[in-house]
Amino acid sequence: MTPADTNLEAKSGTDVAHSERSVSSPAQDELPDADAQAGVQDIEATTVAWTKTVLTIAYVMLWIIYFVETMLNGVTGALTPYVTSAFALHSLTPTVSILSSVIGGVTNLTLAKILDVFGRPQGYLFCVCLAVVGLIMMAACNGVEAYAAAMVFHTVGNNGIQYTISVFVADTSSLRNRGLMQAIVNSASLITCWLAGPVSEGFLNGPGWRWCFGMFTILVPVVTLPLFGLLMNNYMKARRLGLVPKRDSNRTALQSTLYYCRQFDAIGLLLVSAGVALFLLPFNLYTMQARGWNSPLVISMLVVGIVLMISFVVWEKFFAPITFIPYSLLLDRTVFGACLLSAALFLSFTLWNSYFGSFLQVSKGLSVEHASYVSQSYTVIGVLCAVSVGYLIHRTGKFKPAALYVGIPLSILGVGLMIHFRHADRNIGYIVMCHIFIAIASGIVIICDEIAILAAASHEYVAVCIAVLGIFSNIGGAIGYTVAAAIWQDVIPKKLMAYLPAEDLPNLLLIYADLTTQLSYPMGSPTRLAIQRAYGDAMLRLLAAATAAWVLGAVGVLMWRNINVIGIKQTKGHVW
Incomplete structure (x- = not known):
């Protein structure tokens, strides 16, 4: 028996409840990977500590969250033309979605490192906060510019929630069952694909589009925060069991900054995020330039984007301390x-x-x-x-x-x-x-x-x-x-x-x-x-x-x- 097992066994006999004693002596290969980043270790410790019953509850929560999020996606798409029309700028309907769609795709790279370095619950809560802030701004906007800014917050947060759900499914399913579990969670869209239109039409014919966004401002945190509470509760249970490695760093503020830059591979993250964003934007913005694809702005963005993506590969190959x-x-x-x-x-x-x-x-x-x-x-x-x-x-x-x-x-x-x-x-x-x-x-x-x-x-x-x-x-x-x-x-x-x-x-x-x-x-x-x-x-x-x-x-x-x-x-x- 390893020292870790002995420590866990002693701990379970004193201050750990009966439900925890069933996982107090996990096999050595069930302990969190010592070489993984902190967020990965934490979710591995959490899955060791919880029970199948808790896991089932978590998946029910995931289905409900996905139900609300996919319905929100459909409603936002249906209402955006009416929002721009309310400010007499219907022709800008596609424009308000361009920047948010590109940023929403690229920021998942940053979110991936937040989930790995700080933890799944922390990254998930961050996305929920961004989504709610975006919805509040959308409900209160007084112009197309404000709505476009709100869409950035909303898209990053909403896409981030759905992305985190995909990561959570990967964390809590064997590779053999992963496709099936991901499909079951996504099955909520079988219902929501028919609901977005009637919900949008009901608000447009009734209280108005602002009240629709206001409703989701309340609904999103109501359905998403219970999962955060469940994850944190079981993470604390894993800590009580001694499954989470101690991380007393005693670092100064400067040392902590440098440490997290290294853990995040900040240079690599900056190179790939900026490169992909600059590469994607011209495909959406070239129509707004008088010379189209011959515009110096479009050409320079494409060239710089490609150079940055190549630089990312070189950095990961030769220079990154943590890739x-x-x-x-x-x-x-x-x-x-x-x-x-x-x-x-x-x-x-x-x-x-x-x-x-x-x-x-x-x-x-x-x-x-x-x-x-x-x-x-x-x-x-x-x-x-x-x-x-x-x-x-x-x-x-x-x-x-x-x-x-x-x-x-x-x-x-x-x-x-x-x-x-x-x-x-x-x-x-x-x-x-x-x-x-x-x-x-x-x-x-x-x-x-x-x-x-x-x-x-x-x-x-x-x-x-x-x-x-x-x-x-x-x-x-x-x-x-x-x-x-x-x-x-x-x-x-x-x-x-x-x-x-x-x-x-x-x-x-x-x-x-x-x-x-x-x-x-x-x-x-x-x-x-x-x-x-x-x-x-x-x-x-x-x-x-x-x-x-x-x-x-x-x-x-x-x-x-x-x-x-x-x-x-x-x-x-x-x-x-």
Whole structure:
């Protein structure tokens, strides 16, 4: 018996309750990793100290939190056009989300280090505070500028809460069960995807959008803080059991600053965060520059961003005393392949989906309500398939075959077939069929992708790996939106000029720019048929590019090692 075991046994006999004595003598391999950072040690000690009952309660809390957070995401998206319209600046609707989306993606890198260095509960509470501050500012804003600033706080906090939930699931589930548990937690979106619209409409027709944000200002802390209390209570239990290493540093303020800069890999974090932010911003801001991509500002941001990301790799390889992510992990083919797949997934999705809602209404004649049902089916089917593939991984231990032989081919089939069925005279049922194929593939790919990157890393790097995967998603999405907009702006005006009846040519710019004007022409009329032909030509190019993007995804999956997750032990204590 080790000295640690002896100390724990003696402690349990005196000042530890009966419920704690059951974990008072954990096996040596269940003790926290002495080489891990403090936050990782603390969560490992917590999972050793708590019981399966507490773990079950925690997962119920996670589901409720995810329910509220995903509903809030949908409501915010629905209300933003009305907020900008309230200040007579509806044209700035996309602009207010640009900076917040980029910052929200990049800050998860910083949050990953907060979770690892200070602890999961501390980082989680920090995100809750930011989210609530953002909601208060959104409810009280008196201009678009104030709303845009509030969106930054809200997005960083809200995204951070959901990111921390993903890390918590990774902390409290075995690699074999991780995909299934992540899918079950995400299943809340099966309900919330249908609620955001009615909730938004109810407040807009009633007390107003400010009261909606005010309601979430109360609701978010009410549903999120109990999980913080649960984690802290069990962390204190782990301390009483002696599972948490003593950390009496006796450092001065300056020494503490230098110590945490070293623990955070502050230089590496600054390089990668600034690099990714400067790389992503031009994809969103180039339209605001008179010279577009030829603008000196856009070019300089791209160049500096790429240089900083290369500098980050060099720093991690040669100079970092404590690496943000080990250089060997950066070059691991499974990790790199997972990142490529994540970028390809979001690149393809944003290419075909950017104008999909408008396409359903203009070319297929669907109402806004029916078009939204088709779009929401992507979420519903994707979540159901994620649960199924999570269970399959639990049973077989294999994740690569599902992605390689089902996910990738089904994605290519779904997007490719949509090219054939995009024409206005084809039955809408074929488009729905293609959409279902893509949704099934998405549910499979998302779960397998996260399992792949986590299977290649130790528990110490779980938070960082999930954050890096999110960064590649943002990069793929930013490129996809940019390419989609460029294709649309190039094809639609030219094709309208070629197809519109001569009497409608004077209205070309209005028809191109206004969805309501496009829908005002009856189905079957010469002008509507001309608009539908233009849409078909644009969708051909968008769908072709989206199909080609899956070549990158297939390469990413082929790079994975065929790992069997059964028997791989990353987590400690009572986990699923």
